[in-house]
Amino acid sequence: MADTPVPILMYHSVATAPNDATRALSVAPEAFAEQMAMIGDLGFTPVNTADLAASWRSSRPLPRRPLLITFDDGYEGVHRHALPVLAKHGFAATLFVSTGWIKGGHDTGGGLDTMLDWDQVRELAAADVEIGGHSHTHPQLDQLDDGTLRHELIHCKEIVADELGTVPASFAYPYGYSSRRVREAVRETGYAQALAVGNGLARRRQGPYALQRVTVRRSTGIEEFERLVEGRSIARNFARDRALTKGYAMVRRARQVRRKAIRTRV
Ligand SMILES: [Zn+2]
Numbered sequence: 001m002a003d004t005p006v007p008i009l010m011y012h013s014v015a016t017a018p019n020d021a022t023r024a025l026s027v028a029p030e031a032f033a034e035q036m037a038m039i040g041d042l043g044f045t046p047v048n049t050a051d052l053a054a055s056w057r058s059s060r061p062l063p064r065r066p067l068l069i070t071f072d073d074g075y076e077g078v079h080r081h082a083l084p085v086l087a088k089h090g091f092a093a094t095l096f097v098s099t100g101w102i103k104g105g106h107d108t109g110g111g112l113d114t115m116l117d118w119d120q121v122r123e124l125a126a127a128d129v130e131i132g133g134h135s136h137t138h139p140q141l142d143q144l145d146d147g148t149l150r151h152e153l154i155h156c157k158e159i160v161a162d163e164l165g166t167v168p169a170s171f172a173y174p175y176g177y178s179s180r181r182v183r184e185a186v187r188e189t190g191y192a193q194a195l196a197v198g199n200g201l202a203r204r205r206q207g208p209y210a211l212q213r214v215t216v217r218r219s220t221g222i223e224e225f226e227r228l229v230e231g232r233s234i235a236r237n238f239a240r241d242r243a244l245t246k247g248y249a250m251v252r253r254a255r256q257v258r259r260k261a262i263r264t265r266v
Contacts, residue, residue: 006202013113014029019112021112025215026077027218031222036086038229042226044065048130049068049193068213069086070095071093073097073138074134078124079116095130096133096170098134134156136159140177141178142177142178142182149181153185171194173194193211195211216228
Protein backbone atom coordinates (compact mmCIF):
# COMPACT_ATOMS: atom_id res chain seq x y z
CA MET A 1 0.00 0.00 0.00
CA ALA A 2 1.18 3.47 -0.86
CA ASP A 3 1.11 4.95 2.61
CA THR A 4 1.63 2.03 4.90
CA PRO A 5 3.21 3.40 8.10
CA VAL A 6 6.67 2.00 8.74
CA PRO A 7 8.27 1.81 12.20
CA ILE A 8 11.77 3.28 12.19
CA LEU A 9 13.49 2.35 15.43
CA MET A 10 16.15 4.71 16.75
CA TYR A 11 18.81 3.12 18.90
CA HIS A 12 21.99 4.66 20.22
CA SER A 13 24.33 2.52 22.27
CA VAL A 14 23.88 -1.17 23.06
CA ALA A 15 25.85 -1.69 26.24
CA THR A 16 26.01 -3.71 29.45
CA ALA A 17 27.58 -0.90 31.47
CA PRO A 18 26.89 2.43 29.75
CA ASN A 19 28.19 5.64 31.26
CA ASP A 20 25.90 8.35 32.62
CA ALA A 21 26.03 10.37 29.40
CA THR A 22 24.50 7.57 27.32
CA ARG A 23 22.62 5.46 29.87
CA ALA A 24 19.04 6.59 29.19
CA LEU A 25 19.32 5.96 25.47
CA SER A 26 21.45 2.85 25.63
CA VAL A 27 19.81 -0.56 25.47
CA ALA A 28 21.04 -3.64 27.33
CA PRO A 29 22.33 -6.40 25.00
CA GLU A 30 19.74 -8.90 26.35
CA ALA A 31 16.92 -6.42 25.76
CA PHE A 32 18.16 -5.79 22.24
CA ALA A 33 18.22 -9.54 21.52
CA GLU A 34 14.66 -9.89 22.86
CA GLN A 35 13.47 -6.97 20.75
CA MET A 36 14.98 -8.46 17.59
CA ALA A 37 13.35 -11.83 18.37
CA MET A 38 10.01 -10.08 18.73
CA ILE A 39 10.44 -8.26 15.40
CA GLY A 40 10.98 -11.65 13.77
CA ASP A 41 8.02 -13.21 15.58
CA LEU A 42 5.71 -10.37 14.55
CA GLY A 43 6.62 -10.95 10.91
CA PHE A 44 8.45 -7.70 10.24
CA THR A 45 11.08 -7.49 7.48
CA PRO A 46 13.84 -5.02 8.36
CA VAL A 47 15.08 -2.97 5.41
CA ASN A 48 17.71 -0.25 5.32
CA THR A 49 17.03 3.48 5.00
CA ALA A 50 18.09 3.82 1.36
CA ASP A 51 15.85 0.93 0.30
CA LEU A 52 12.80 2.32 2.09
CA ALA A 53 13.26 5.76 0.53
CA ALA A 54 13.95 4.28 -2.91
CA SER A 55 10.78 2.22 -2.71
CA TRP A 56 8.74 5.24 -1.70
CA ARG A 57 10.28 7.32 -4.49
CA SER A 58 9.53 4.81 -7.18
CA SER A 59 6.43 3.13 -5.74
CA ARG A 60 8.37 -0.11 -5.85
CA PRO A 61 6.73 -2.58 -3.48
CA LEU A 62 8.25 -3.08 -0.05
CA PRO A 63 8.60 -6.45 1.63
CA ARG A 64 5.94 -7.61 4.08
CA ARG A 65 5.71 -5.46 7.23
CA PRO A 66 8.79 -3.31 6.54
CA LEU A 67 10.64 -1.87 9.53
CA LEU A 68 13.93 0.02 9.98
CA ILE A 69 16.52 -0.62 12.67
CA THR A 70 18.81 2.42 13.03
CA PHE A 71 21.69 3.32 15.34
CA ASP A 72 22.98 6.85 15.87
CA ASP A 73 26.42 8.27 16.72
CA GLY A 74 28.59 5.12 16.35
CA TYR A 75 28.96 3.36 19.71
CA GLU A 76 31.23 0.36 19.98
CA GLY A 77 28.43 -1.87 21.30
CA VAL A 78 26.74 -1.76 17.90
CA HIS A 79 29.61 -3.90 16.63
CA ARG A 80 30.11 -5.97 19.78
CA HIS A 81 26.49 -6.67 20.77
CA ALA A 82 24.08 -5.71 17.99
CA LEU A 83 25.87 -7.02 14.92
CA PRO A 84 25.88 -10.71 15.96
CA VAL A 85 22.14 -10.52 16.71
CA LEU A 86 21.36 -8.78 13.43
CA ALA A 87 23.46 -11.34 11.56
CA LYS A 88 21.70 -14.22 13.30
CA HIS A 89 18.32 -12.97 12.12
CA GLY A 90 19.59 -11.73 8.75
CA PHE A 91 18.21 -8.26 9.54
CA ALA A 92 19.21 -5.15 7.60
CA ALA A 93 20.06 -2.04 9.63
CA THR A 94 21.47 1.46 9.26
CA LEU A 95 24.24 3.09 11.32
CA PHE A 96 24.51 6.88 11.29
CA VAL A 97 28.02 7.97 12.22
CA SER A 98 29.22 11.28 13.56
CA THR A 99 32.57 11.12 11.78
CA GLY A 100 34.39 13.25 14.35
CA TRP A 101 33.35 10.81 17.10
CA ILE A 102 34.67 7.63 15.45
CA LYS A 103 38.06 6.51 16.77
CA GLY A 104 40.94 7.12 14.42
CA GLY A 105 42.30 9.83 12.16
CA HIS A 106 39.32 12.17 12.25
CA ASP A 107 38.57 11.89 15.97
CA THR A 108 37.69 15.23 17.57
CA GLY A 109 37.32 13.58 20.99
CA GLY A 110 33.63 14.40 21.28
CA GLY A 111 32.30 10.85 21.54
CA LEU A 112 30.11 10.32 24.61
CA ASP A 113 31.21 6.75 25.37
CA THR A 114 33.43 4.07 23.82
CA MET A 115 33.07 4.60 20.09
CA LEU A 116 33.61 2.38 17.06
CA ASP A 117 36.82 2.63 15.06
CA TRP A 118 36.82 2.70 11.26
CA ASP A 119 37.75 -0.98 10.93
CA GLN A 120 34.62 -1.86 12.90
CA VAL A 121 32.52 0.51 10.78
CA ARG A 122 33.88 -1.23 7.68
CA GLU A 123 33.02 -4.63 9.17
CA LEU A 124 29.48 -3.43 9.80
CA ALA A 125 29.25 -2.16 6.21
CA ALA A 126 30.54 -5.50 4.92
CA ALA A 127 27.84 -7.23 6.99
CA ASP A 128 25.13 -5.32 5.11
CA VAL A 129 24.65 -2.46 7.56
CA GLU A 130 24.07 0.76 5.62
CA ILE A 131 26.38 3.52 6.85
CA GLY A 132 24.78 6.96 6.83
CA GLY A 133 25.93 10.41 7.94
CA HIS A 134 25.15 12.06 11.28
CA SER A 135 27.28 15.24 10.88
CA HIS A 136 30.94 15.58 11.88
CA THR A 137 30.80 16.90 15.45
CA HIS A 138 27.11 16.33 16.33
CA PRO A 139 25.95 19.95 16.74
CA GLN A 140 22.37 21.20 16.69
CA LEU A 141 22.42 21.87 12.97
CA ASP A 142 19.63 24.46 13.02
CA GLN A 143 21.76 26.65 15.30
CA LEU A 144 24.70 26.88 12.86
CA ASP A 145 25.51 29.57 10.32
CA ASP A 146 25.42 28.49 6.67
CA GLY A 147 29.17 27.95 6.30
CA THR A 148 29.50 25.79 9.42
CA LEU A 149 26.37 23.86 8.50
CA ARG A 150 27.77 23.03 5.06
CA HIS A 151 31.09 22.02 6.55
CA GLU A 152 29.41 19.63 9.02
CA LEU A 153 27.47 17.95 6.22
CA ILE A 154 30.18 17.86 3.53
CA HIS A 155 33.05 16.85 5.84
CA CYS A 156 30.96 13.97 7.21
CA LYS A 157 30.04 12.77 3.73
CA GLU A 158 33.66 12.98 2.49
CA ILE A 159 35.10 11.11 5.46
CA VAL A 160 32.57 8.27 5.15
CA ALA A 161 33.28 8.10 1.40
CA ASP A 162 37.07 8.04 2.02
CA GLU A 163 36.94 5.43 4.77
CA LEU A 164 34.38 3.11 3.17
CA GLY A 165 34.74 3.75 -0.54
CA THR A 166 31.00 4.43 -0.77
CA VAL A 167 29.26 7.79 -0.64
CA PRO A 168 26.64 7.80 2.13
CA ALA A 169 23.09 8.17 0.80
CA SER A 170 21.19 8.66 4.06
CA PHE A 171 21.47 11.13 6.91
CA ALA A 172 20.08 11.43 10.45
CA TYR A 173 19.79 14.85 12.12
CA PRO A 174 21.68 15.04 15.43
CA TYR A 175 19.07 15.35 18.22
CA GLY A 176 16.47 14.96 15.48
CA TYR A 177 16.55 18.74 14.94
CA SER A 178 16.06 20.15 11.51
CA SER A 179 14.61 23.21 9.87
CA ARG A 180 13.75 23.93 6.27
CA ARG A 181 17.24 25.42 5.81
CA VAL A 182 18.91 22.33 7.32
CA ARG A 183 16.82 19.94 5.21
CA GLU A 184 17.72 21.86 2.05
CA ALA A 185 21.41 21.83 2.93
CA VAL A 186 21.27 18.07 3.56
CA ARG A 187 19.64 17.55 0.17
CA GLU A 188 22.14 19.84 -1.59
CA THR A 189 25.04 17.96 0.01
CA GLY A 190 23.83 14.90 -1.87
CA TYR A 191 22.02 12.91 0.78
CA ALA A 192 18.93 11.35 -0.78
CA GLN A 193 16.95 11.02 2.47
CA ALA A 194 17.15 11.98 6.12
CA LEU A 195 15.62 10.80 9.37
CA ALA A 196 14.22 12.97 12.14
CA VAL A 197 12.79 11.97 15.52
CA GLY A 198 9.10 11.88 16.33
CA ASN A 199 6.53 9.97 18.25
CA GLY A 200 5.01 8.16 15.34
CA LEU A 201 5.68 5.82 12.50
CA ALA A 202 7.21 6.97 9.23
CA ARG A 203 4.91 7.61 6.29
CA ARG A 204 5.68 8.40 2.72
CA ARG A 205 3.82 11.70 2.93
CA GLN A 206 6.29 12.99 5.57
CA GLY A 207 8.73 13.43 2.65
CA PRO A 208 12.22 11.94 2.25
CA TYR A 209 13.91 14.55 4.51
CA ALA A 210 11.60 14.35 7.52
CA LEU A 211 10.92 10.67 8.14
CA GLN A 212 9.97 10.10 11.75
CA ARG A 213 11.62 7.62 14.07
CA VAL A 214 10.59 6.24 17.44
CA THR A 215 13.10 6.16 20.28
CA VAL A 216 14.03 2.93 22.03
CA ARG A 217 15.30 3.62 25.54
CA ARG A 218 16.87 1.57 28.33
CA SER A 219 13.52 1.89 30.11
CA THR A 220 11.54 0.54 27.14
CA GLY A 221 9.98 -2.72 28.34
CA ILE A 222 9.16 -5.45 25.86
CA GLU A 223 5.41 -4.75 25.93
CA GLU A 224 6.01 -1.06 25.30
CA PHE A 225 8.37 -2.10 22.52
CA GLU A 226 5.60 -4.12 20.91
CA ARG A 227 3.28 -1.10 21.05
CA LEU A 228 6.03 1.06 19.52
CA VAL A 229 6.49 -1.17 16.49
CA GLU A 230 2.75 -1.68 16.12
CA GLY A 231 2.23 2.09 16.22
CA ARG A 232 -0.10 1.99 19.21
CA SER A 233 -0.33 4.65 21.88
CA ILE A 234 2.61 4.69 24.25
CA ALA A 235 1.41 6.97 27.02
CA ARG A 236 -1.88 5.24 27.72
CA ASN A 237 -0.31 1.99 28.78
CA PHE A 238 2.71 3.48 30.47
CA ALA A 239 1.64 2.68 34.03
CA ARG A 240 0.79 -0.87 33.16
CA ASP A 241 4.11 -1.25 31.37
CA ARG A 242 5.98 -0.03 34.44
CA ALA A 243 4.37 -2.80 36.45
CA LEU A 244 5.47 -5.42 33.98
CA THR A 245 8.92 -6.51 34.88
CA LYS A 246 8.64 -9.93 33.36
CA GLY A 247 10.75 -10.51 30.31
CA TYR A 248 9.80 -11.40 26.80
CA ALA A 249 10.04 -15.12 27.56
CA MET A 250 6.98 -14.77 29.77
CA VAL A 251 5.14 -12.52 27.35
CA ARG A 252 5.80 -15.06 24.67
CA ARG A 253 4.67 -17.95 26.84
CA ALA A 254 1.45 -16.10 27.67
CA ARG A 255 0.82 -15.51 24.01
CA GLN A 256 1.38 -19.17 23.19
CA VAL A 257 -1.00 -20.21 25.94
CA ARG A 258 -3.57 -17.77 24.58
CA ARG A 259 -3.15 -19.16 21.07
CA LYS A 260 -3.52 -22.69 22.36
CA ALA A 261 -6.68 -21.69 24.22
CA ILE A 262 -8.13 -20.24 21.05
CA ARG A 263 -7.20 -23.36 19.11
CA THR A 264 -8.85 -25.71 21.61
CA ARG A 265 -12.00 -23.66 21.54
CA VAL A 266 -12.51 -23.99 17.77
ZN1 LIG B 1 23.24 11.49 17.69
